[in-house]
Amino acid sequence: MTLDAFLDQDLGAERRELLEKRRQASAHLSRLERALREGNLEQAQRSIGWLEAALNKQRETLAGLKERLPAFDVADYLRNQFEPEFVAACRAQDLKVSGHFPSYEVFPFRVKVYPERGTIEINNRVVHILRPRALAAHLKDLKARLYRERFNAVRFIDSLARVYDAVLAVRRMEQGRDLRGDLDIPLQEVYEYLTPLPVQSREYPRHMFAFDLHRLFVMDVFTASDGRRLVLGSTPRRGQARTFVVFDAQGREHRYGSLRFTRGGGG
16 A cells, blocks of 8 residues: 555545544634633533534544554555655656665755665655655755755856866876876866865765756856866766766756866867
């Protein structure tokens, strides 16, 4: 049984009953308050009786829900039925999703399912949103928040250029010779320069670095303050594990493994 079927069909009657009793209790409470304001003690007594009956019925329904909820096998559902519903829900929200149970990439988020715990992690943060469509909507909202955050594209490119120049300088010293100015260097090495400490890599993980690269495509900004142009490159097949998945402005997936800065303006 899917989670939707359990919550909406199996528990549907109890949920509707609770909503109806809540409406009734609210109406009785309003009548009681009015009677007390007016000093209508007879009406107040009647309202108290009605309110008490509605609340007792609520308690009975809640007790039934409390007893039935543990009957749903969350671990089995997450292992065997969650994935197709989650993938469909992400696509309905226009979210790019890849991977297979229990780990997924929903750019720029990493989603991992823990069946035995009955939890899901988004970028190592635990959430308890188990309904696929609710989880997809939550991811959509998180992504929208990221886009609303301020982002200075040129400042980001300038920081990449400084790292690029620093890497070339170190290599010149190590090799004892000059190197051409548009040499490709691994993106992973650039990322490690930007996050030299463990706490920094936790605060700025790889997928967020990839998201910032994606925002360059969205803003169509690839030129540093000094006029050099950022060029992202692929990586040999043997180095695929160190690539960064980046989506362009049209939502097309690219795997980049290197970058360089050139004054020629080309790739």
